[in-house]
Amino acid sequence: MGKVMLEVKDLKTKYITRFKEDVYAVDGVTLQIEEGKSLGIAGESGCGKSTLALSLMGYYFAPLHYTSGDIIIDGRNVSTLDTDEVRREVLGKEIAYIPQAAMNALNPTQKIIRFIEDVIKVHKPEMTKPEVYEMAKERFHILGLPEKVLDQYAVELSGGMKQRTVIAISTILSPKVLIADEPSSALDVTSQKMVIKMLRDLMEKGYIKSMIFITHELPLLYNVTDDIMVMYAGQIVERGSAKDMVFDPIHPYSKGLMGSIIVPETGTREHELIAIPGTPPNLKKPPAGCRFAARCKYATPECKIYNMEMKEFGEGRSQRCRFSVEHLREVYANG
Amino acid sequence: MSGYRKYFGKKILWFTITFVVAVLLNFILPRLMPGDPVAVITAKSAQGMSEASAVKEVYEHYAEEFGVNDPMFKQFITYFKNALKGDFGLSFSQYPRKVSDIISDAIWWTIALQLPAIIVGWLIGNTLGALAAYIRKGFDKAVMPVALFLSSLPPFGMAVLLLVLFAIKLDIAPTSGGYGYDMIPNFSWTFIKSVISHYQLPFWSIVIFATGGQAIGMRSMSIYELNADYVKYSRFLGIKDRTIVGYVFRNAMLPQITGLALSLGTMIGGALVAEIIFSYPGLGTTLLSGITMSDYPLLSATTLIITFMVLITTFAIDIIYGFIDPRVKAAQFDE
C-alpha cells in the first residue's frame, strides 16, 4: 500500500442561498487516495460532484461554506488552517484544480506568461521572471505545448489548447493532488484524447502524485482512473475498482447509472440503455431514509425510513444499499 | 501588423460611410417637409428682418444653396462639397455673419467643457461602480441608489439645481455665460479667472450626470466579472485577492470604454441642454438660438458639427480600444 496522498474524513459542506436556506451539497464524504493512484467520481449533474471537487480544496467562499470534517493532504490537515495559509501554502502547490469550464478559466486580457508569473509569485516569491519563463517553457515543452502560447492571450487560443494550457498551469508546481472537474466534457473527441493523454503523462512522469477525476461520462473513467466512486445527493453510494464498478455495480443507483451508458467493451454492448427516471432530491431537505429510494425501482417502504452507512464487501469495495449484495445480484440477474 | 492595418482600414471605411449618411440625413430631413421647403424656411427666417436687401439676399442665397431646380442628387453633391469645405452659408439671425464663424467661436467652448467633464465623470463613475461591486454590503447599498437617482436626474435638472444652490443661494459662482458679461476675451489673468469661475457649474453638472450612469454600468459589469470562471480558477491557484481584483477591474473597465462610445450621443445631447441653462457660449446655446430664431443654416450646420464630433470621438475610442483590449484584437484582427 502506497503513501496516502489525500485523506478526507466525513467532510460536510453546504451552500447558503440568498434566502438564507442551507443546501447540504456534500454530506459526509470519506475517501482516500494513495500515491500514484487516481480516483474517478461519477454521478448525474446536480448530485454534488462538482461541489465535492470545490470542497476538497479546503478553501471556501460564498455561497459555499465549510461545516465539518477533515481534509488531510500528505499528512497535513488543511481544514484546520486559516484561509490565508490555505491560499498561500496549499492551493496550486499541494492541491490543484482544473475547472469544469476551462473555456473561461483564463483571464482574457492577460498573457499566459503573466498569469503564470502571478501564480508563482504567491508560492515561490524568490523566483525571478526569467526563471519563471524558463520553468514554464520547459514544462510546456515536456507536455507538448508550443512555447509561443506563453506570449499569447487566452482569447487567441483554441478550446483544446486553452484546456491543455489550463492543465499545464494547474500542475506547474507539481501538486500532490490534482482535482479535474470534467476537464474534457466541452471538447471535441481529438482534444478529449489529448487531454486524457496529458493527464496520464503527468501521472506517469510524477508531476502529479495523485488525481481525482470527476465526470458524468463513465467510459472515460474506466480508461483513466484506478478506482471509481459513485455519488448521489451529496453522499458516496458505492466505491470500488474501475473494473468492478463498471462490470459489477451493486448499488441500484450505480446499476442504473452504468445501465444508462454504453461501455465500449465486449460483452457489455448489448446492455440496453436505461435512463433513471426522475431527478436527484432537493438537498435543502434531504429525504430521511435512503436518498435514492424515491427513484429506485427495487425500493420497499422501509427504504424511505432507514438511513444506511457504507458497508464493506470484498476487496476494497463498499456500498450503501440496505439490501445484501447477494440479494441485489439476484434481483439484477432476474431482470 | 497587417491585422492592425485591416482593423484600422475597416474602421475608417465605416467612419466614412456613417459620415456620408449623417450629411445625407442632415440634407434630406428638412426637405421632407410638406410644401415648398425653400418658401417655408425663407419666410420663417426672413421674419423680423427689416432690410429689404438683406431679405432678398438671404432669399437668393437660399434658393441657390438649395438649388431647387437641380436634381436631388446634384443638390446633395453641392451641399456635401460645401460641408466639406466648412461653408455653411450666412446666418439669418446674425446676418451677415458666416455660420462657420459663429460655430468656430462656439465649438471650443463646448469641447473644452464637455470633453474633460465626460472623462472626469467616466473616471469617477467607474471607480465608484467598481468599489460598490467589490465592497458590496453597506457601501453598495449607499452608492447604488444615489448613483441611480443621479443618473435619473435629467442633466438640465442637475444644471438648474446646481445653479440655484451655488450661484443664487450661496452666491459663490456666476449664474450664466462663459466669462464676465463686461469682459472682452483676452489672455489677461482676470479674464482667465472669470472663465474658470464660469466653468465650474456647467462642468460639475455634466460630471455628476455622467458619473451616475457610468457607476451603475461599471457596477454590474464588475459583478459580472467577479463571478467569471477565471476569478474562481485564480483563487484556486492561491493568487492573492488584490491581484484578482486587478484582473476584474481591468476587464470590467475595458467594455466601459465602448459603453462610453455608445452612450456618447445621448450624453452630449444632455450636456448641450445643460449648457443652455447656463447660457454657456457653446454649441448648445448656438443650437437654441438657431431654433428660436428660425436660423436654418445655423441649426443645420450645428447639428452636422455635433454629429461630426460624436463620430470622431467614437472613431477615436474604437481605435484606442482595439489596441488595448486583446479580446477585440482576437475578434477583429484575425477575421
Add this chain to the structure above:
Amino acid sequence: MKHILSQVFHSGKFVVGFCIFMSILLLMIFYPIFNPGNPLQIVSIGTFAEPGIYVSVYDAVDSDMNTLKLDEAPAKRLDSVLKSEDRVKMVMWFDAAGIPVDNLSIHDTEALLTLWEENYDATIRPEGMTKADRNYFQRLDGNLKKVIVTHDKVLARQDPSSSELSVIRTIEDTDYVNIKKVANVKRLPLGTDNFGRDVLKELAAAIKTSIFIGLVAGSIATLIGLTFGLLSGFIGGLVDDFIMFITNIFTVIPAFVLLILISYSIGQDQRGPTTVAVVIGLTVWTWTARAVRSQVISLRNRDHVNLSKLSGHNLFLIIFTDILPYIASYVIMALILQISGAILAEAQLSLLGLGPKTTEVPTLGLMMNWSMLYTAHLNGYWWAYFPVILTIALISFSLNLMNTGLDQVFNPTLRD
C-alpha cells in the same frame, strides 16, 4: 407566472420603484378629479403666485367674526414686517446716524424698537446713504408704525352717486374669521406659474401627457428594435449584415440630433404630443435592436430551437414559441428603459423649443421650458421648476429601480 410575480415583488428595489411610480400615477389620476377643469386655465393675474392657501379678502370681511385673545398675535404681526435682514439694516442706520448701539442685540426686539422710536427721523440724511436706502427706511418705519400701534380698521362702502363713505364695520386686531365660513378659498399647493396657472393641476396633466409620450415612444422603439433584433439575430447572414449596418449607423449618429432635425422640419403647428412621441420612438430603437439581437444569437442554437427547426416549424412559429418567451423579460426591461428615456427626450426637446405645440396640453418638458424662459430659477420661484425636475427624476428613478429589481430576479449573477 404567479411565481415570477411573487419573486419580483420580493425584490426590495422593485417594490420601492413600484411604490414611487404608483404614487406619481395616483397624483396624475386623482388630483384632476378633486380639482377639475382645464389645467391650462389662467387663475392668477400676474405671474408666479407663491404656494399656499388663498383666502378671498372680499368674502372674509363679510364673514362672521369671532374674537380670539391670543398673546402671541402682536409678536407675530411684528415678525411679519421685521425680518432679520431688516434688523441688521436698522443697526446699520444707527451706525450711520452716529447713535451708540453698544450691547444691542438684534434679537432683542423691544430694545431695538425703543431705540428706533426714540431716534429715527426721516429728515436725517446720514452720510453715504443712497436715496434708495433712505426710502427703504421710510417704508420700514411706516410698516412698524402700522403694527406697533394697533388702530382698529374701518370698512366703508362708497356711495356711487355722492362718493360718500359709510362705515359698515370696524375690524379689531382680535377679530378672526373661520376659514370654513369664507365662501372663496383657493388652495394652490404649488402656486402658479409664469402664466398664472395652477402649477399642481398643470403638473398632474403634464405627467399624463409625458407618460403617454413615454409609452407611445417606448412601444414604437421596442417594437422596431425587437423586430430588427429578432430578424437580425435569428436569420443571420445577409439580413443580419444589412440590419446591423443600419443599426450601427444610427447608433453613432446621435438620436438627439435626428430628433432636433425632424422636429424642426415638422414645424410647430404639426407637433402634437403623439407626433413628438412617434418621432422619438423612430429615433431611439437602435440599442434595443442590438440588445435583442445578442440575446437571440445566444438562444439560436439551443436544443429546443433546433428541435423546432428540425420539426419544420416556420420562422414565425419558432420566433413566437421558442424565442420570444425566453427574451420576454429582457424585452420588458428594455421597454421600461425606453419609456424613461423618451420622457427625458421630450423634456430636452421642449427645452430647445422643439416640444409639442404649447396651446393644448402641458408636458413636463414644456413646463420646464416655460419656467426657464421666465427665469423662475433666477428669481427664487422654486415651485415653478423644482416639482417638474423632481417629477421627471422620480419617474425615471422609479422605472430604473423597477428595472434593477427585475434584472436581479431574471439575471441571477447580479444577486447579492
